[in-house]
Amino acid sequence: MFRDSRMTRPKPETPEMTEPLAKRFPAPSLDQMPDDIRTRILAVQEKSGFVPNVFLTLAYRPDEFRAFFAYHDALMEKDGGLSKAEREMIVVATSAANQCHYCVIAHGAILRIRAKNPLIADQIAVNYRKADITPRQRAMLDFAMKVSRNAEAISEADFGEISSYGFSDDDIWDIAAIAAFFALSNRIANVTAMRPNDEFYLMGRLPK
């Protein structure tokens, strides 16, 4: 997925964490995890060269881990409609508004890679209104931000506005659902003080 060859390291038996997790909610060790969760974590490590801390934090609660990643993958790994980079733009913009350390930095890295653009994540995190995006993407983020911050006031006018940029109803569901899912994710990460792995900060910033 978001593997960066500069990051490759020997893969140890136990997941490698760049920083200790919050002690309040300790991650179980690999051999204490249910099989399906251990398998997923090892697969991510194999692919990325490290285990993003979100996997370890949520392993504290196996049922929630499974539901979380099932929901995540349904929204973020989906083909068609929004591009994968656009999906990550929504994550970065709304997570920045929610001041979520883990999500801005980890998904910022994924956005840089998926958009093949080393500047875009920082631009969107600071002020998406000034980012180098298309008017259509700007409309997408305006809608996502309203879902994230003022969903109670979403109106027919908002649907009309975003539809005018050519987004289908299915696209609009995706935009809203991603903003909603990261409303959950940002809160979990903020409460658990989930720490982004050091590897994320530099990913996607250098030419391959």
Added chain:
Amino acid sequence: MFRDSRMTRPKPETPEMTEPLAKRFPAPSLDQMPDDIRTRILAVQEKSGFVPNVFLTLAYRPDEFRAFFAYHDALMEKDGGLSKAEREMIVVATSAANQCHYCVIAHGAILRIRAKNPLIADQIAVNYRKADITPRQRAMLDFAMKVSRNAEAISEADFGEISSYGFSDDDIWDIAAIAAFFALSNRIANVTAMRPNDEFYLMGRLPK
């Protein structure tokens, strides 16, 4: 679950909706749904006498349906720690702050039934600080509301405060995770204009 005998009606073949769903995201008919989803919906109808609209709205997206209810059940149907009524208090308080029609009215009904208290849901929805709850429940809702509205500022002082009421770290995870999950749920419901079924308004208000 939240069956109320006054509500029992003949169960028709197709799910009975008290109000049409938003046309923008039409629910599939029962026979178009994947088997597991149809089965769950029929089970809910059997138990409750009607199909809460959240099941129909989310059936539009089967993978998201499955993840949503898996997450929901992991948090809301869990035994031990917080009581089920307390879990619903968190839903009602945070959903009211997010002005979520469906969640306040549907979960208000469930709260009345689980707490066996016909007044508590309205009290918590309007202003939880004035509700007939214990100081420990008040502390639980203060923490949940901060997760819901200002998770970026949750601090060690907040953990210290809530721990002083005897909540374990596992309880605190539950409180935070329920507030976070309904941050998602409220946004989905607001964007889809999810309508609470008429049945919910009166459930739990009359002595059995």
Added chain:
Amino acid sequence: MFRDSRMTRPKPETPEMTEPLAKRFPAPSLDQMPDDIRTRILAVQEKSGFVPNVFLTLAYRPDEFRAFFAYHDALMEKDGGLSKAEREMIVVATSAANQCHYCVIAHGAILRIRAKNPLIADQIAVNYRKADITPRQRAMLDFAMKVSRNAEAISEADFGEISSYGFSDDDIWDIAAIAAFFALSNRIANVTAMRPNDEFYLMGRLPK
């Protein structure tokens, strides 16, 4: 007024309170009240079957009691223009924004009765934008909410908007004055921790 026959009970000599008032500002006993206030309270009890707590709380200050109810009646009992149900809609919407326990629950009951609609009060209290009201009523509540929350920014454009729905200047004064009067009322009720009588919660929810 908002009498519900199911609620009728024997009328005792002293006013019957379902819950103790805040001890900080104790209501006088009936025989310590000035005659005009005692007379009004007994008349309300005769009509409604119980004494809404607002009458007892304000009896602590007879002059304020008289001015409060004179103002209230001038706005809420007025014939012509807005219907009585519409006047109560304004009360419920603005009082919910102000998180006023007493006003949302007591006036929610009155709204259900006056609108002959068991669902409308909860809908408006949670999120009036999603309630089953006409576009004209929606415009009325938009204006009322702006008076309640941002009166300093009311502009000619707001008057133009609401006038376009056919509201006369006299109607607009009523909308604004009701929102303004409950800005007062909500604050008094919140500071005195005024408690809605238990009777209100169920009033107007059952078919007659």
Added chain:
Amino acid sequence: MFRDSRMTRPKPETPEMTEPLAKRFPAPSLDQMPDDIRTRILAVQEKSGFVPNVFLTLAYRPDEFRAFFAYHDALMEKDGGLSKAEREMIVVATSAANQCHYCVIAHGAILRIRAKNPLIADQIAVNYRKADITPRQRAMLDFAMKVSRNAEAISEADFGEISSYGFSDDDIWDIAAIAAFFALSNRIANVTAMRPNDEFYLMGRLPK
């Protein structure tokens, strides 16, 4: 009351207005007013040398006029407890937060006169935390501002804090009721674009 000898002018038969009222809600002429209202207006003119516009604006609605001034006088003309200058401090501080033109300027004048202090009103209007007031008055304004802006969150801790400065429960009622009454008054004035008479701007600024 707030007469300033420099302001004296011949008293004409019809009330003298320094600026036209908002045309949307025209004030009736003196001879069209009910007797009691005309009498009160003429008395104010006799005493002050001009008719503050609030009397003319509200004369549009005689019943509301009567209730408004009855309420106002019960709170602002009361003897004992808070001084009259302190009552006006509450008006100026909360009306400034509500950006109410009429109330800040008219009651600023009255405050200067009642406090015999030409600087105090501007200080409190801009930022009461920096005004030349006693710590007890500061606590009074902190409480009043919370009633005005966040009454839903008033707690026992707030009562404890203000009581520690020696305010009685009756004083606290007065503080809260004045803040609440001007929550109403500020909204009426903002919606009607009520204009302070020119005379108010200079009143109380010059040594007698």
Added chain:
Amino acid sequence: MFRDSRMTRPKPETPEMTEPLAKRFPAPSLDQMPDDIRTRILAVQEKSGFVPNVFLTLAYRPDEFRAFFAYHDALMEKDGGLSKAEREMIVVATSAANQCHYCVIAHGAILRIRAKNPLIADQIAVNYRKADITPRQRAMLDFAMKVSRNAEAISEADFGEISSYGFSDDDIWDIAAIAAFFALSNRIANVTAMRPNDEFYLMGRLPK
């Protein structure tokens, strides 16, 4: 500059302060100041009859003093484009929103003098939307307030709006830069508890 003949007093050797400065950041005595700063302060005293406290507070840091007044003069003493009264309107409106004691009262005085209007400063400080200004000045203040309070959301639509009133790009820079400069100034004044000199309160209120 803003000299008012009624204010003239004998000019003493040491600057005359109507109120002690905050002790936390004591102003140096005149003879301890660098020559250029002492010279400027004596010139202001000569012209105005007193030394506005901002000069003394900032003399605590000579380099910042020089940069502050250089910036101030570049924006406020500039000829052409916006009138000097209009520049002061921006200061008063934005400083009131920032609750800056010193700036509202001192620049309110200057505004009254420059606009030759004894009412305008109080009107703009309380609620600029209700002030006696032209639609063009209203548009100027709307833009300035957005720069002051929400600069992150300034958009092409805002530029289009203000340009439609005939403001040039250079005028718009001035409006924005004045709002930005007083964002700095208001914060310095609030942190240092900078006190407006008593002289300012009455300046420009009486006919010459």
Added chain:
Amino acid sequence: MFRDSRMTRPKPETPEMTEPLAKRFPAPSLDQMPDDIRTRILAVQEKSGFVPNVFLTLAYRPDEFRAFFAYHDALMEKDGGLSKAEREMIVVATSAANQCHYCVIAHGAILRIRAKNPLIADQIAVNYRKADITPRQRAMLDFAMKVSRNAEAISEADFGEISSYGFSDDDIWDIAAIAAFFALSNRIANVTAMRPNDEFYLMGRLPK
């Protein structure tokens, strides 16, 4: 200053801009600039290898350019008290709250270099409460953020809190003045849509 050897390029006669400036406020060409400004810009280019866009944007107004950089240097280049990295932490935290593209990205780069820490700027920009800083630095940023966002409410309690971490009054002035200066700078940058040079994004992220 913030030179990064990887960035070195041939220095052309005219300043090299990585992106066009906002056309609304065009930068003058080097030969149209006053001598002192051209000299400063060439010196920066010599040192850094490129001309940060803030120099070009502000060259549009030479007097403001001079005052801006004089103020900037007085606060940011000062020796003693706060370290230079700490000064940049204040810039990054407050500029992120103000959503200032230029300041977060350019000063984020400088912070990484001055702190010799490739992670710190992103951490502080997203949520300074979660950053790897000392409790003393956290207290410094809490104070700076209050100056930036709510200076009107800075109180003796705030001074007491920050002093308890060993900051002198001179340090506190610096903290406040930096937060105040970037309140200005952020607004100028947002209005002019000042664009951070591409070079900043990567500076300080790689080991030397």
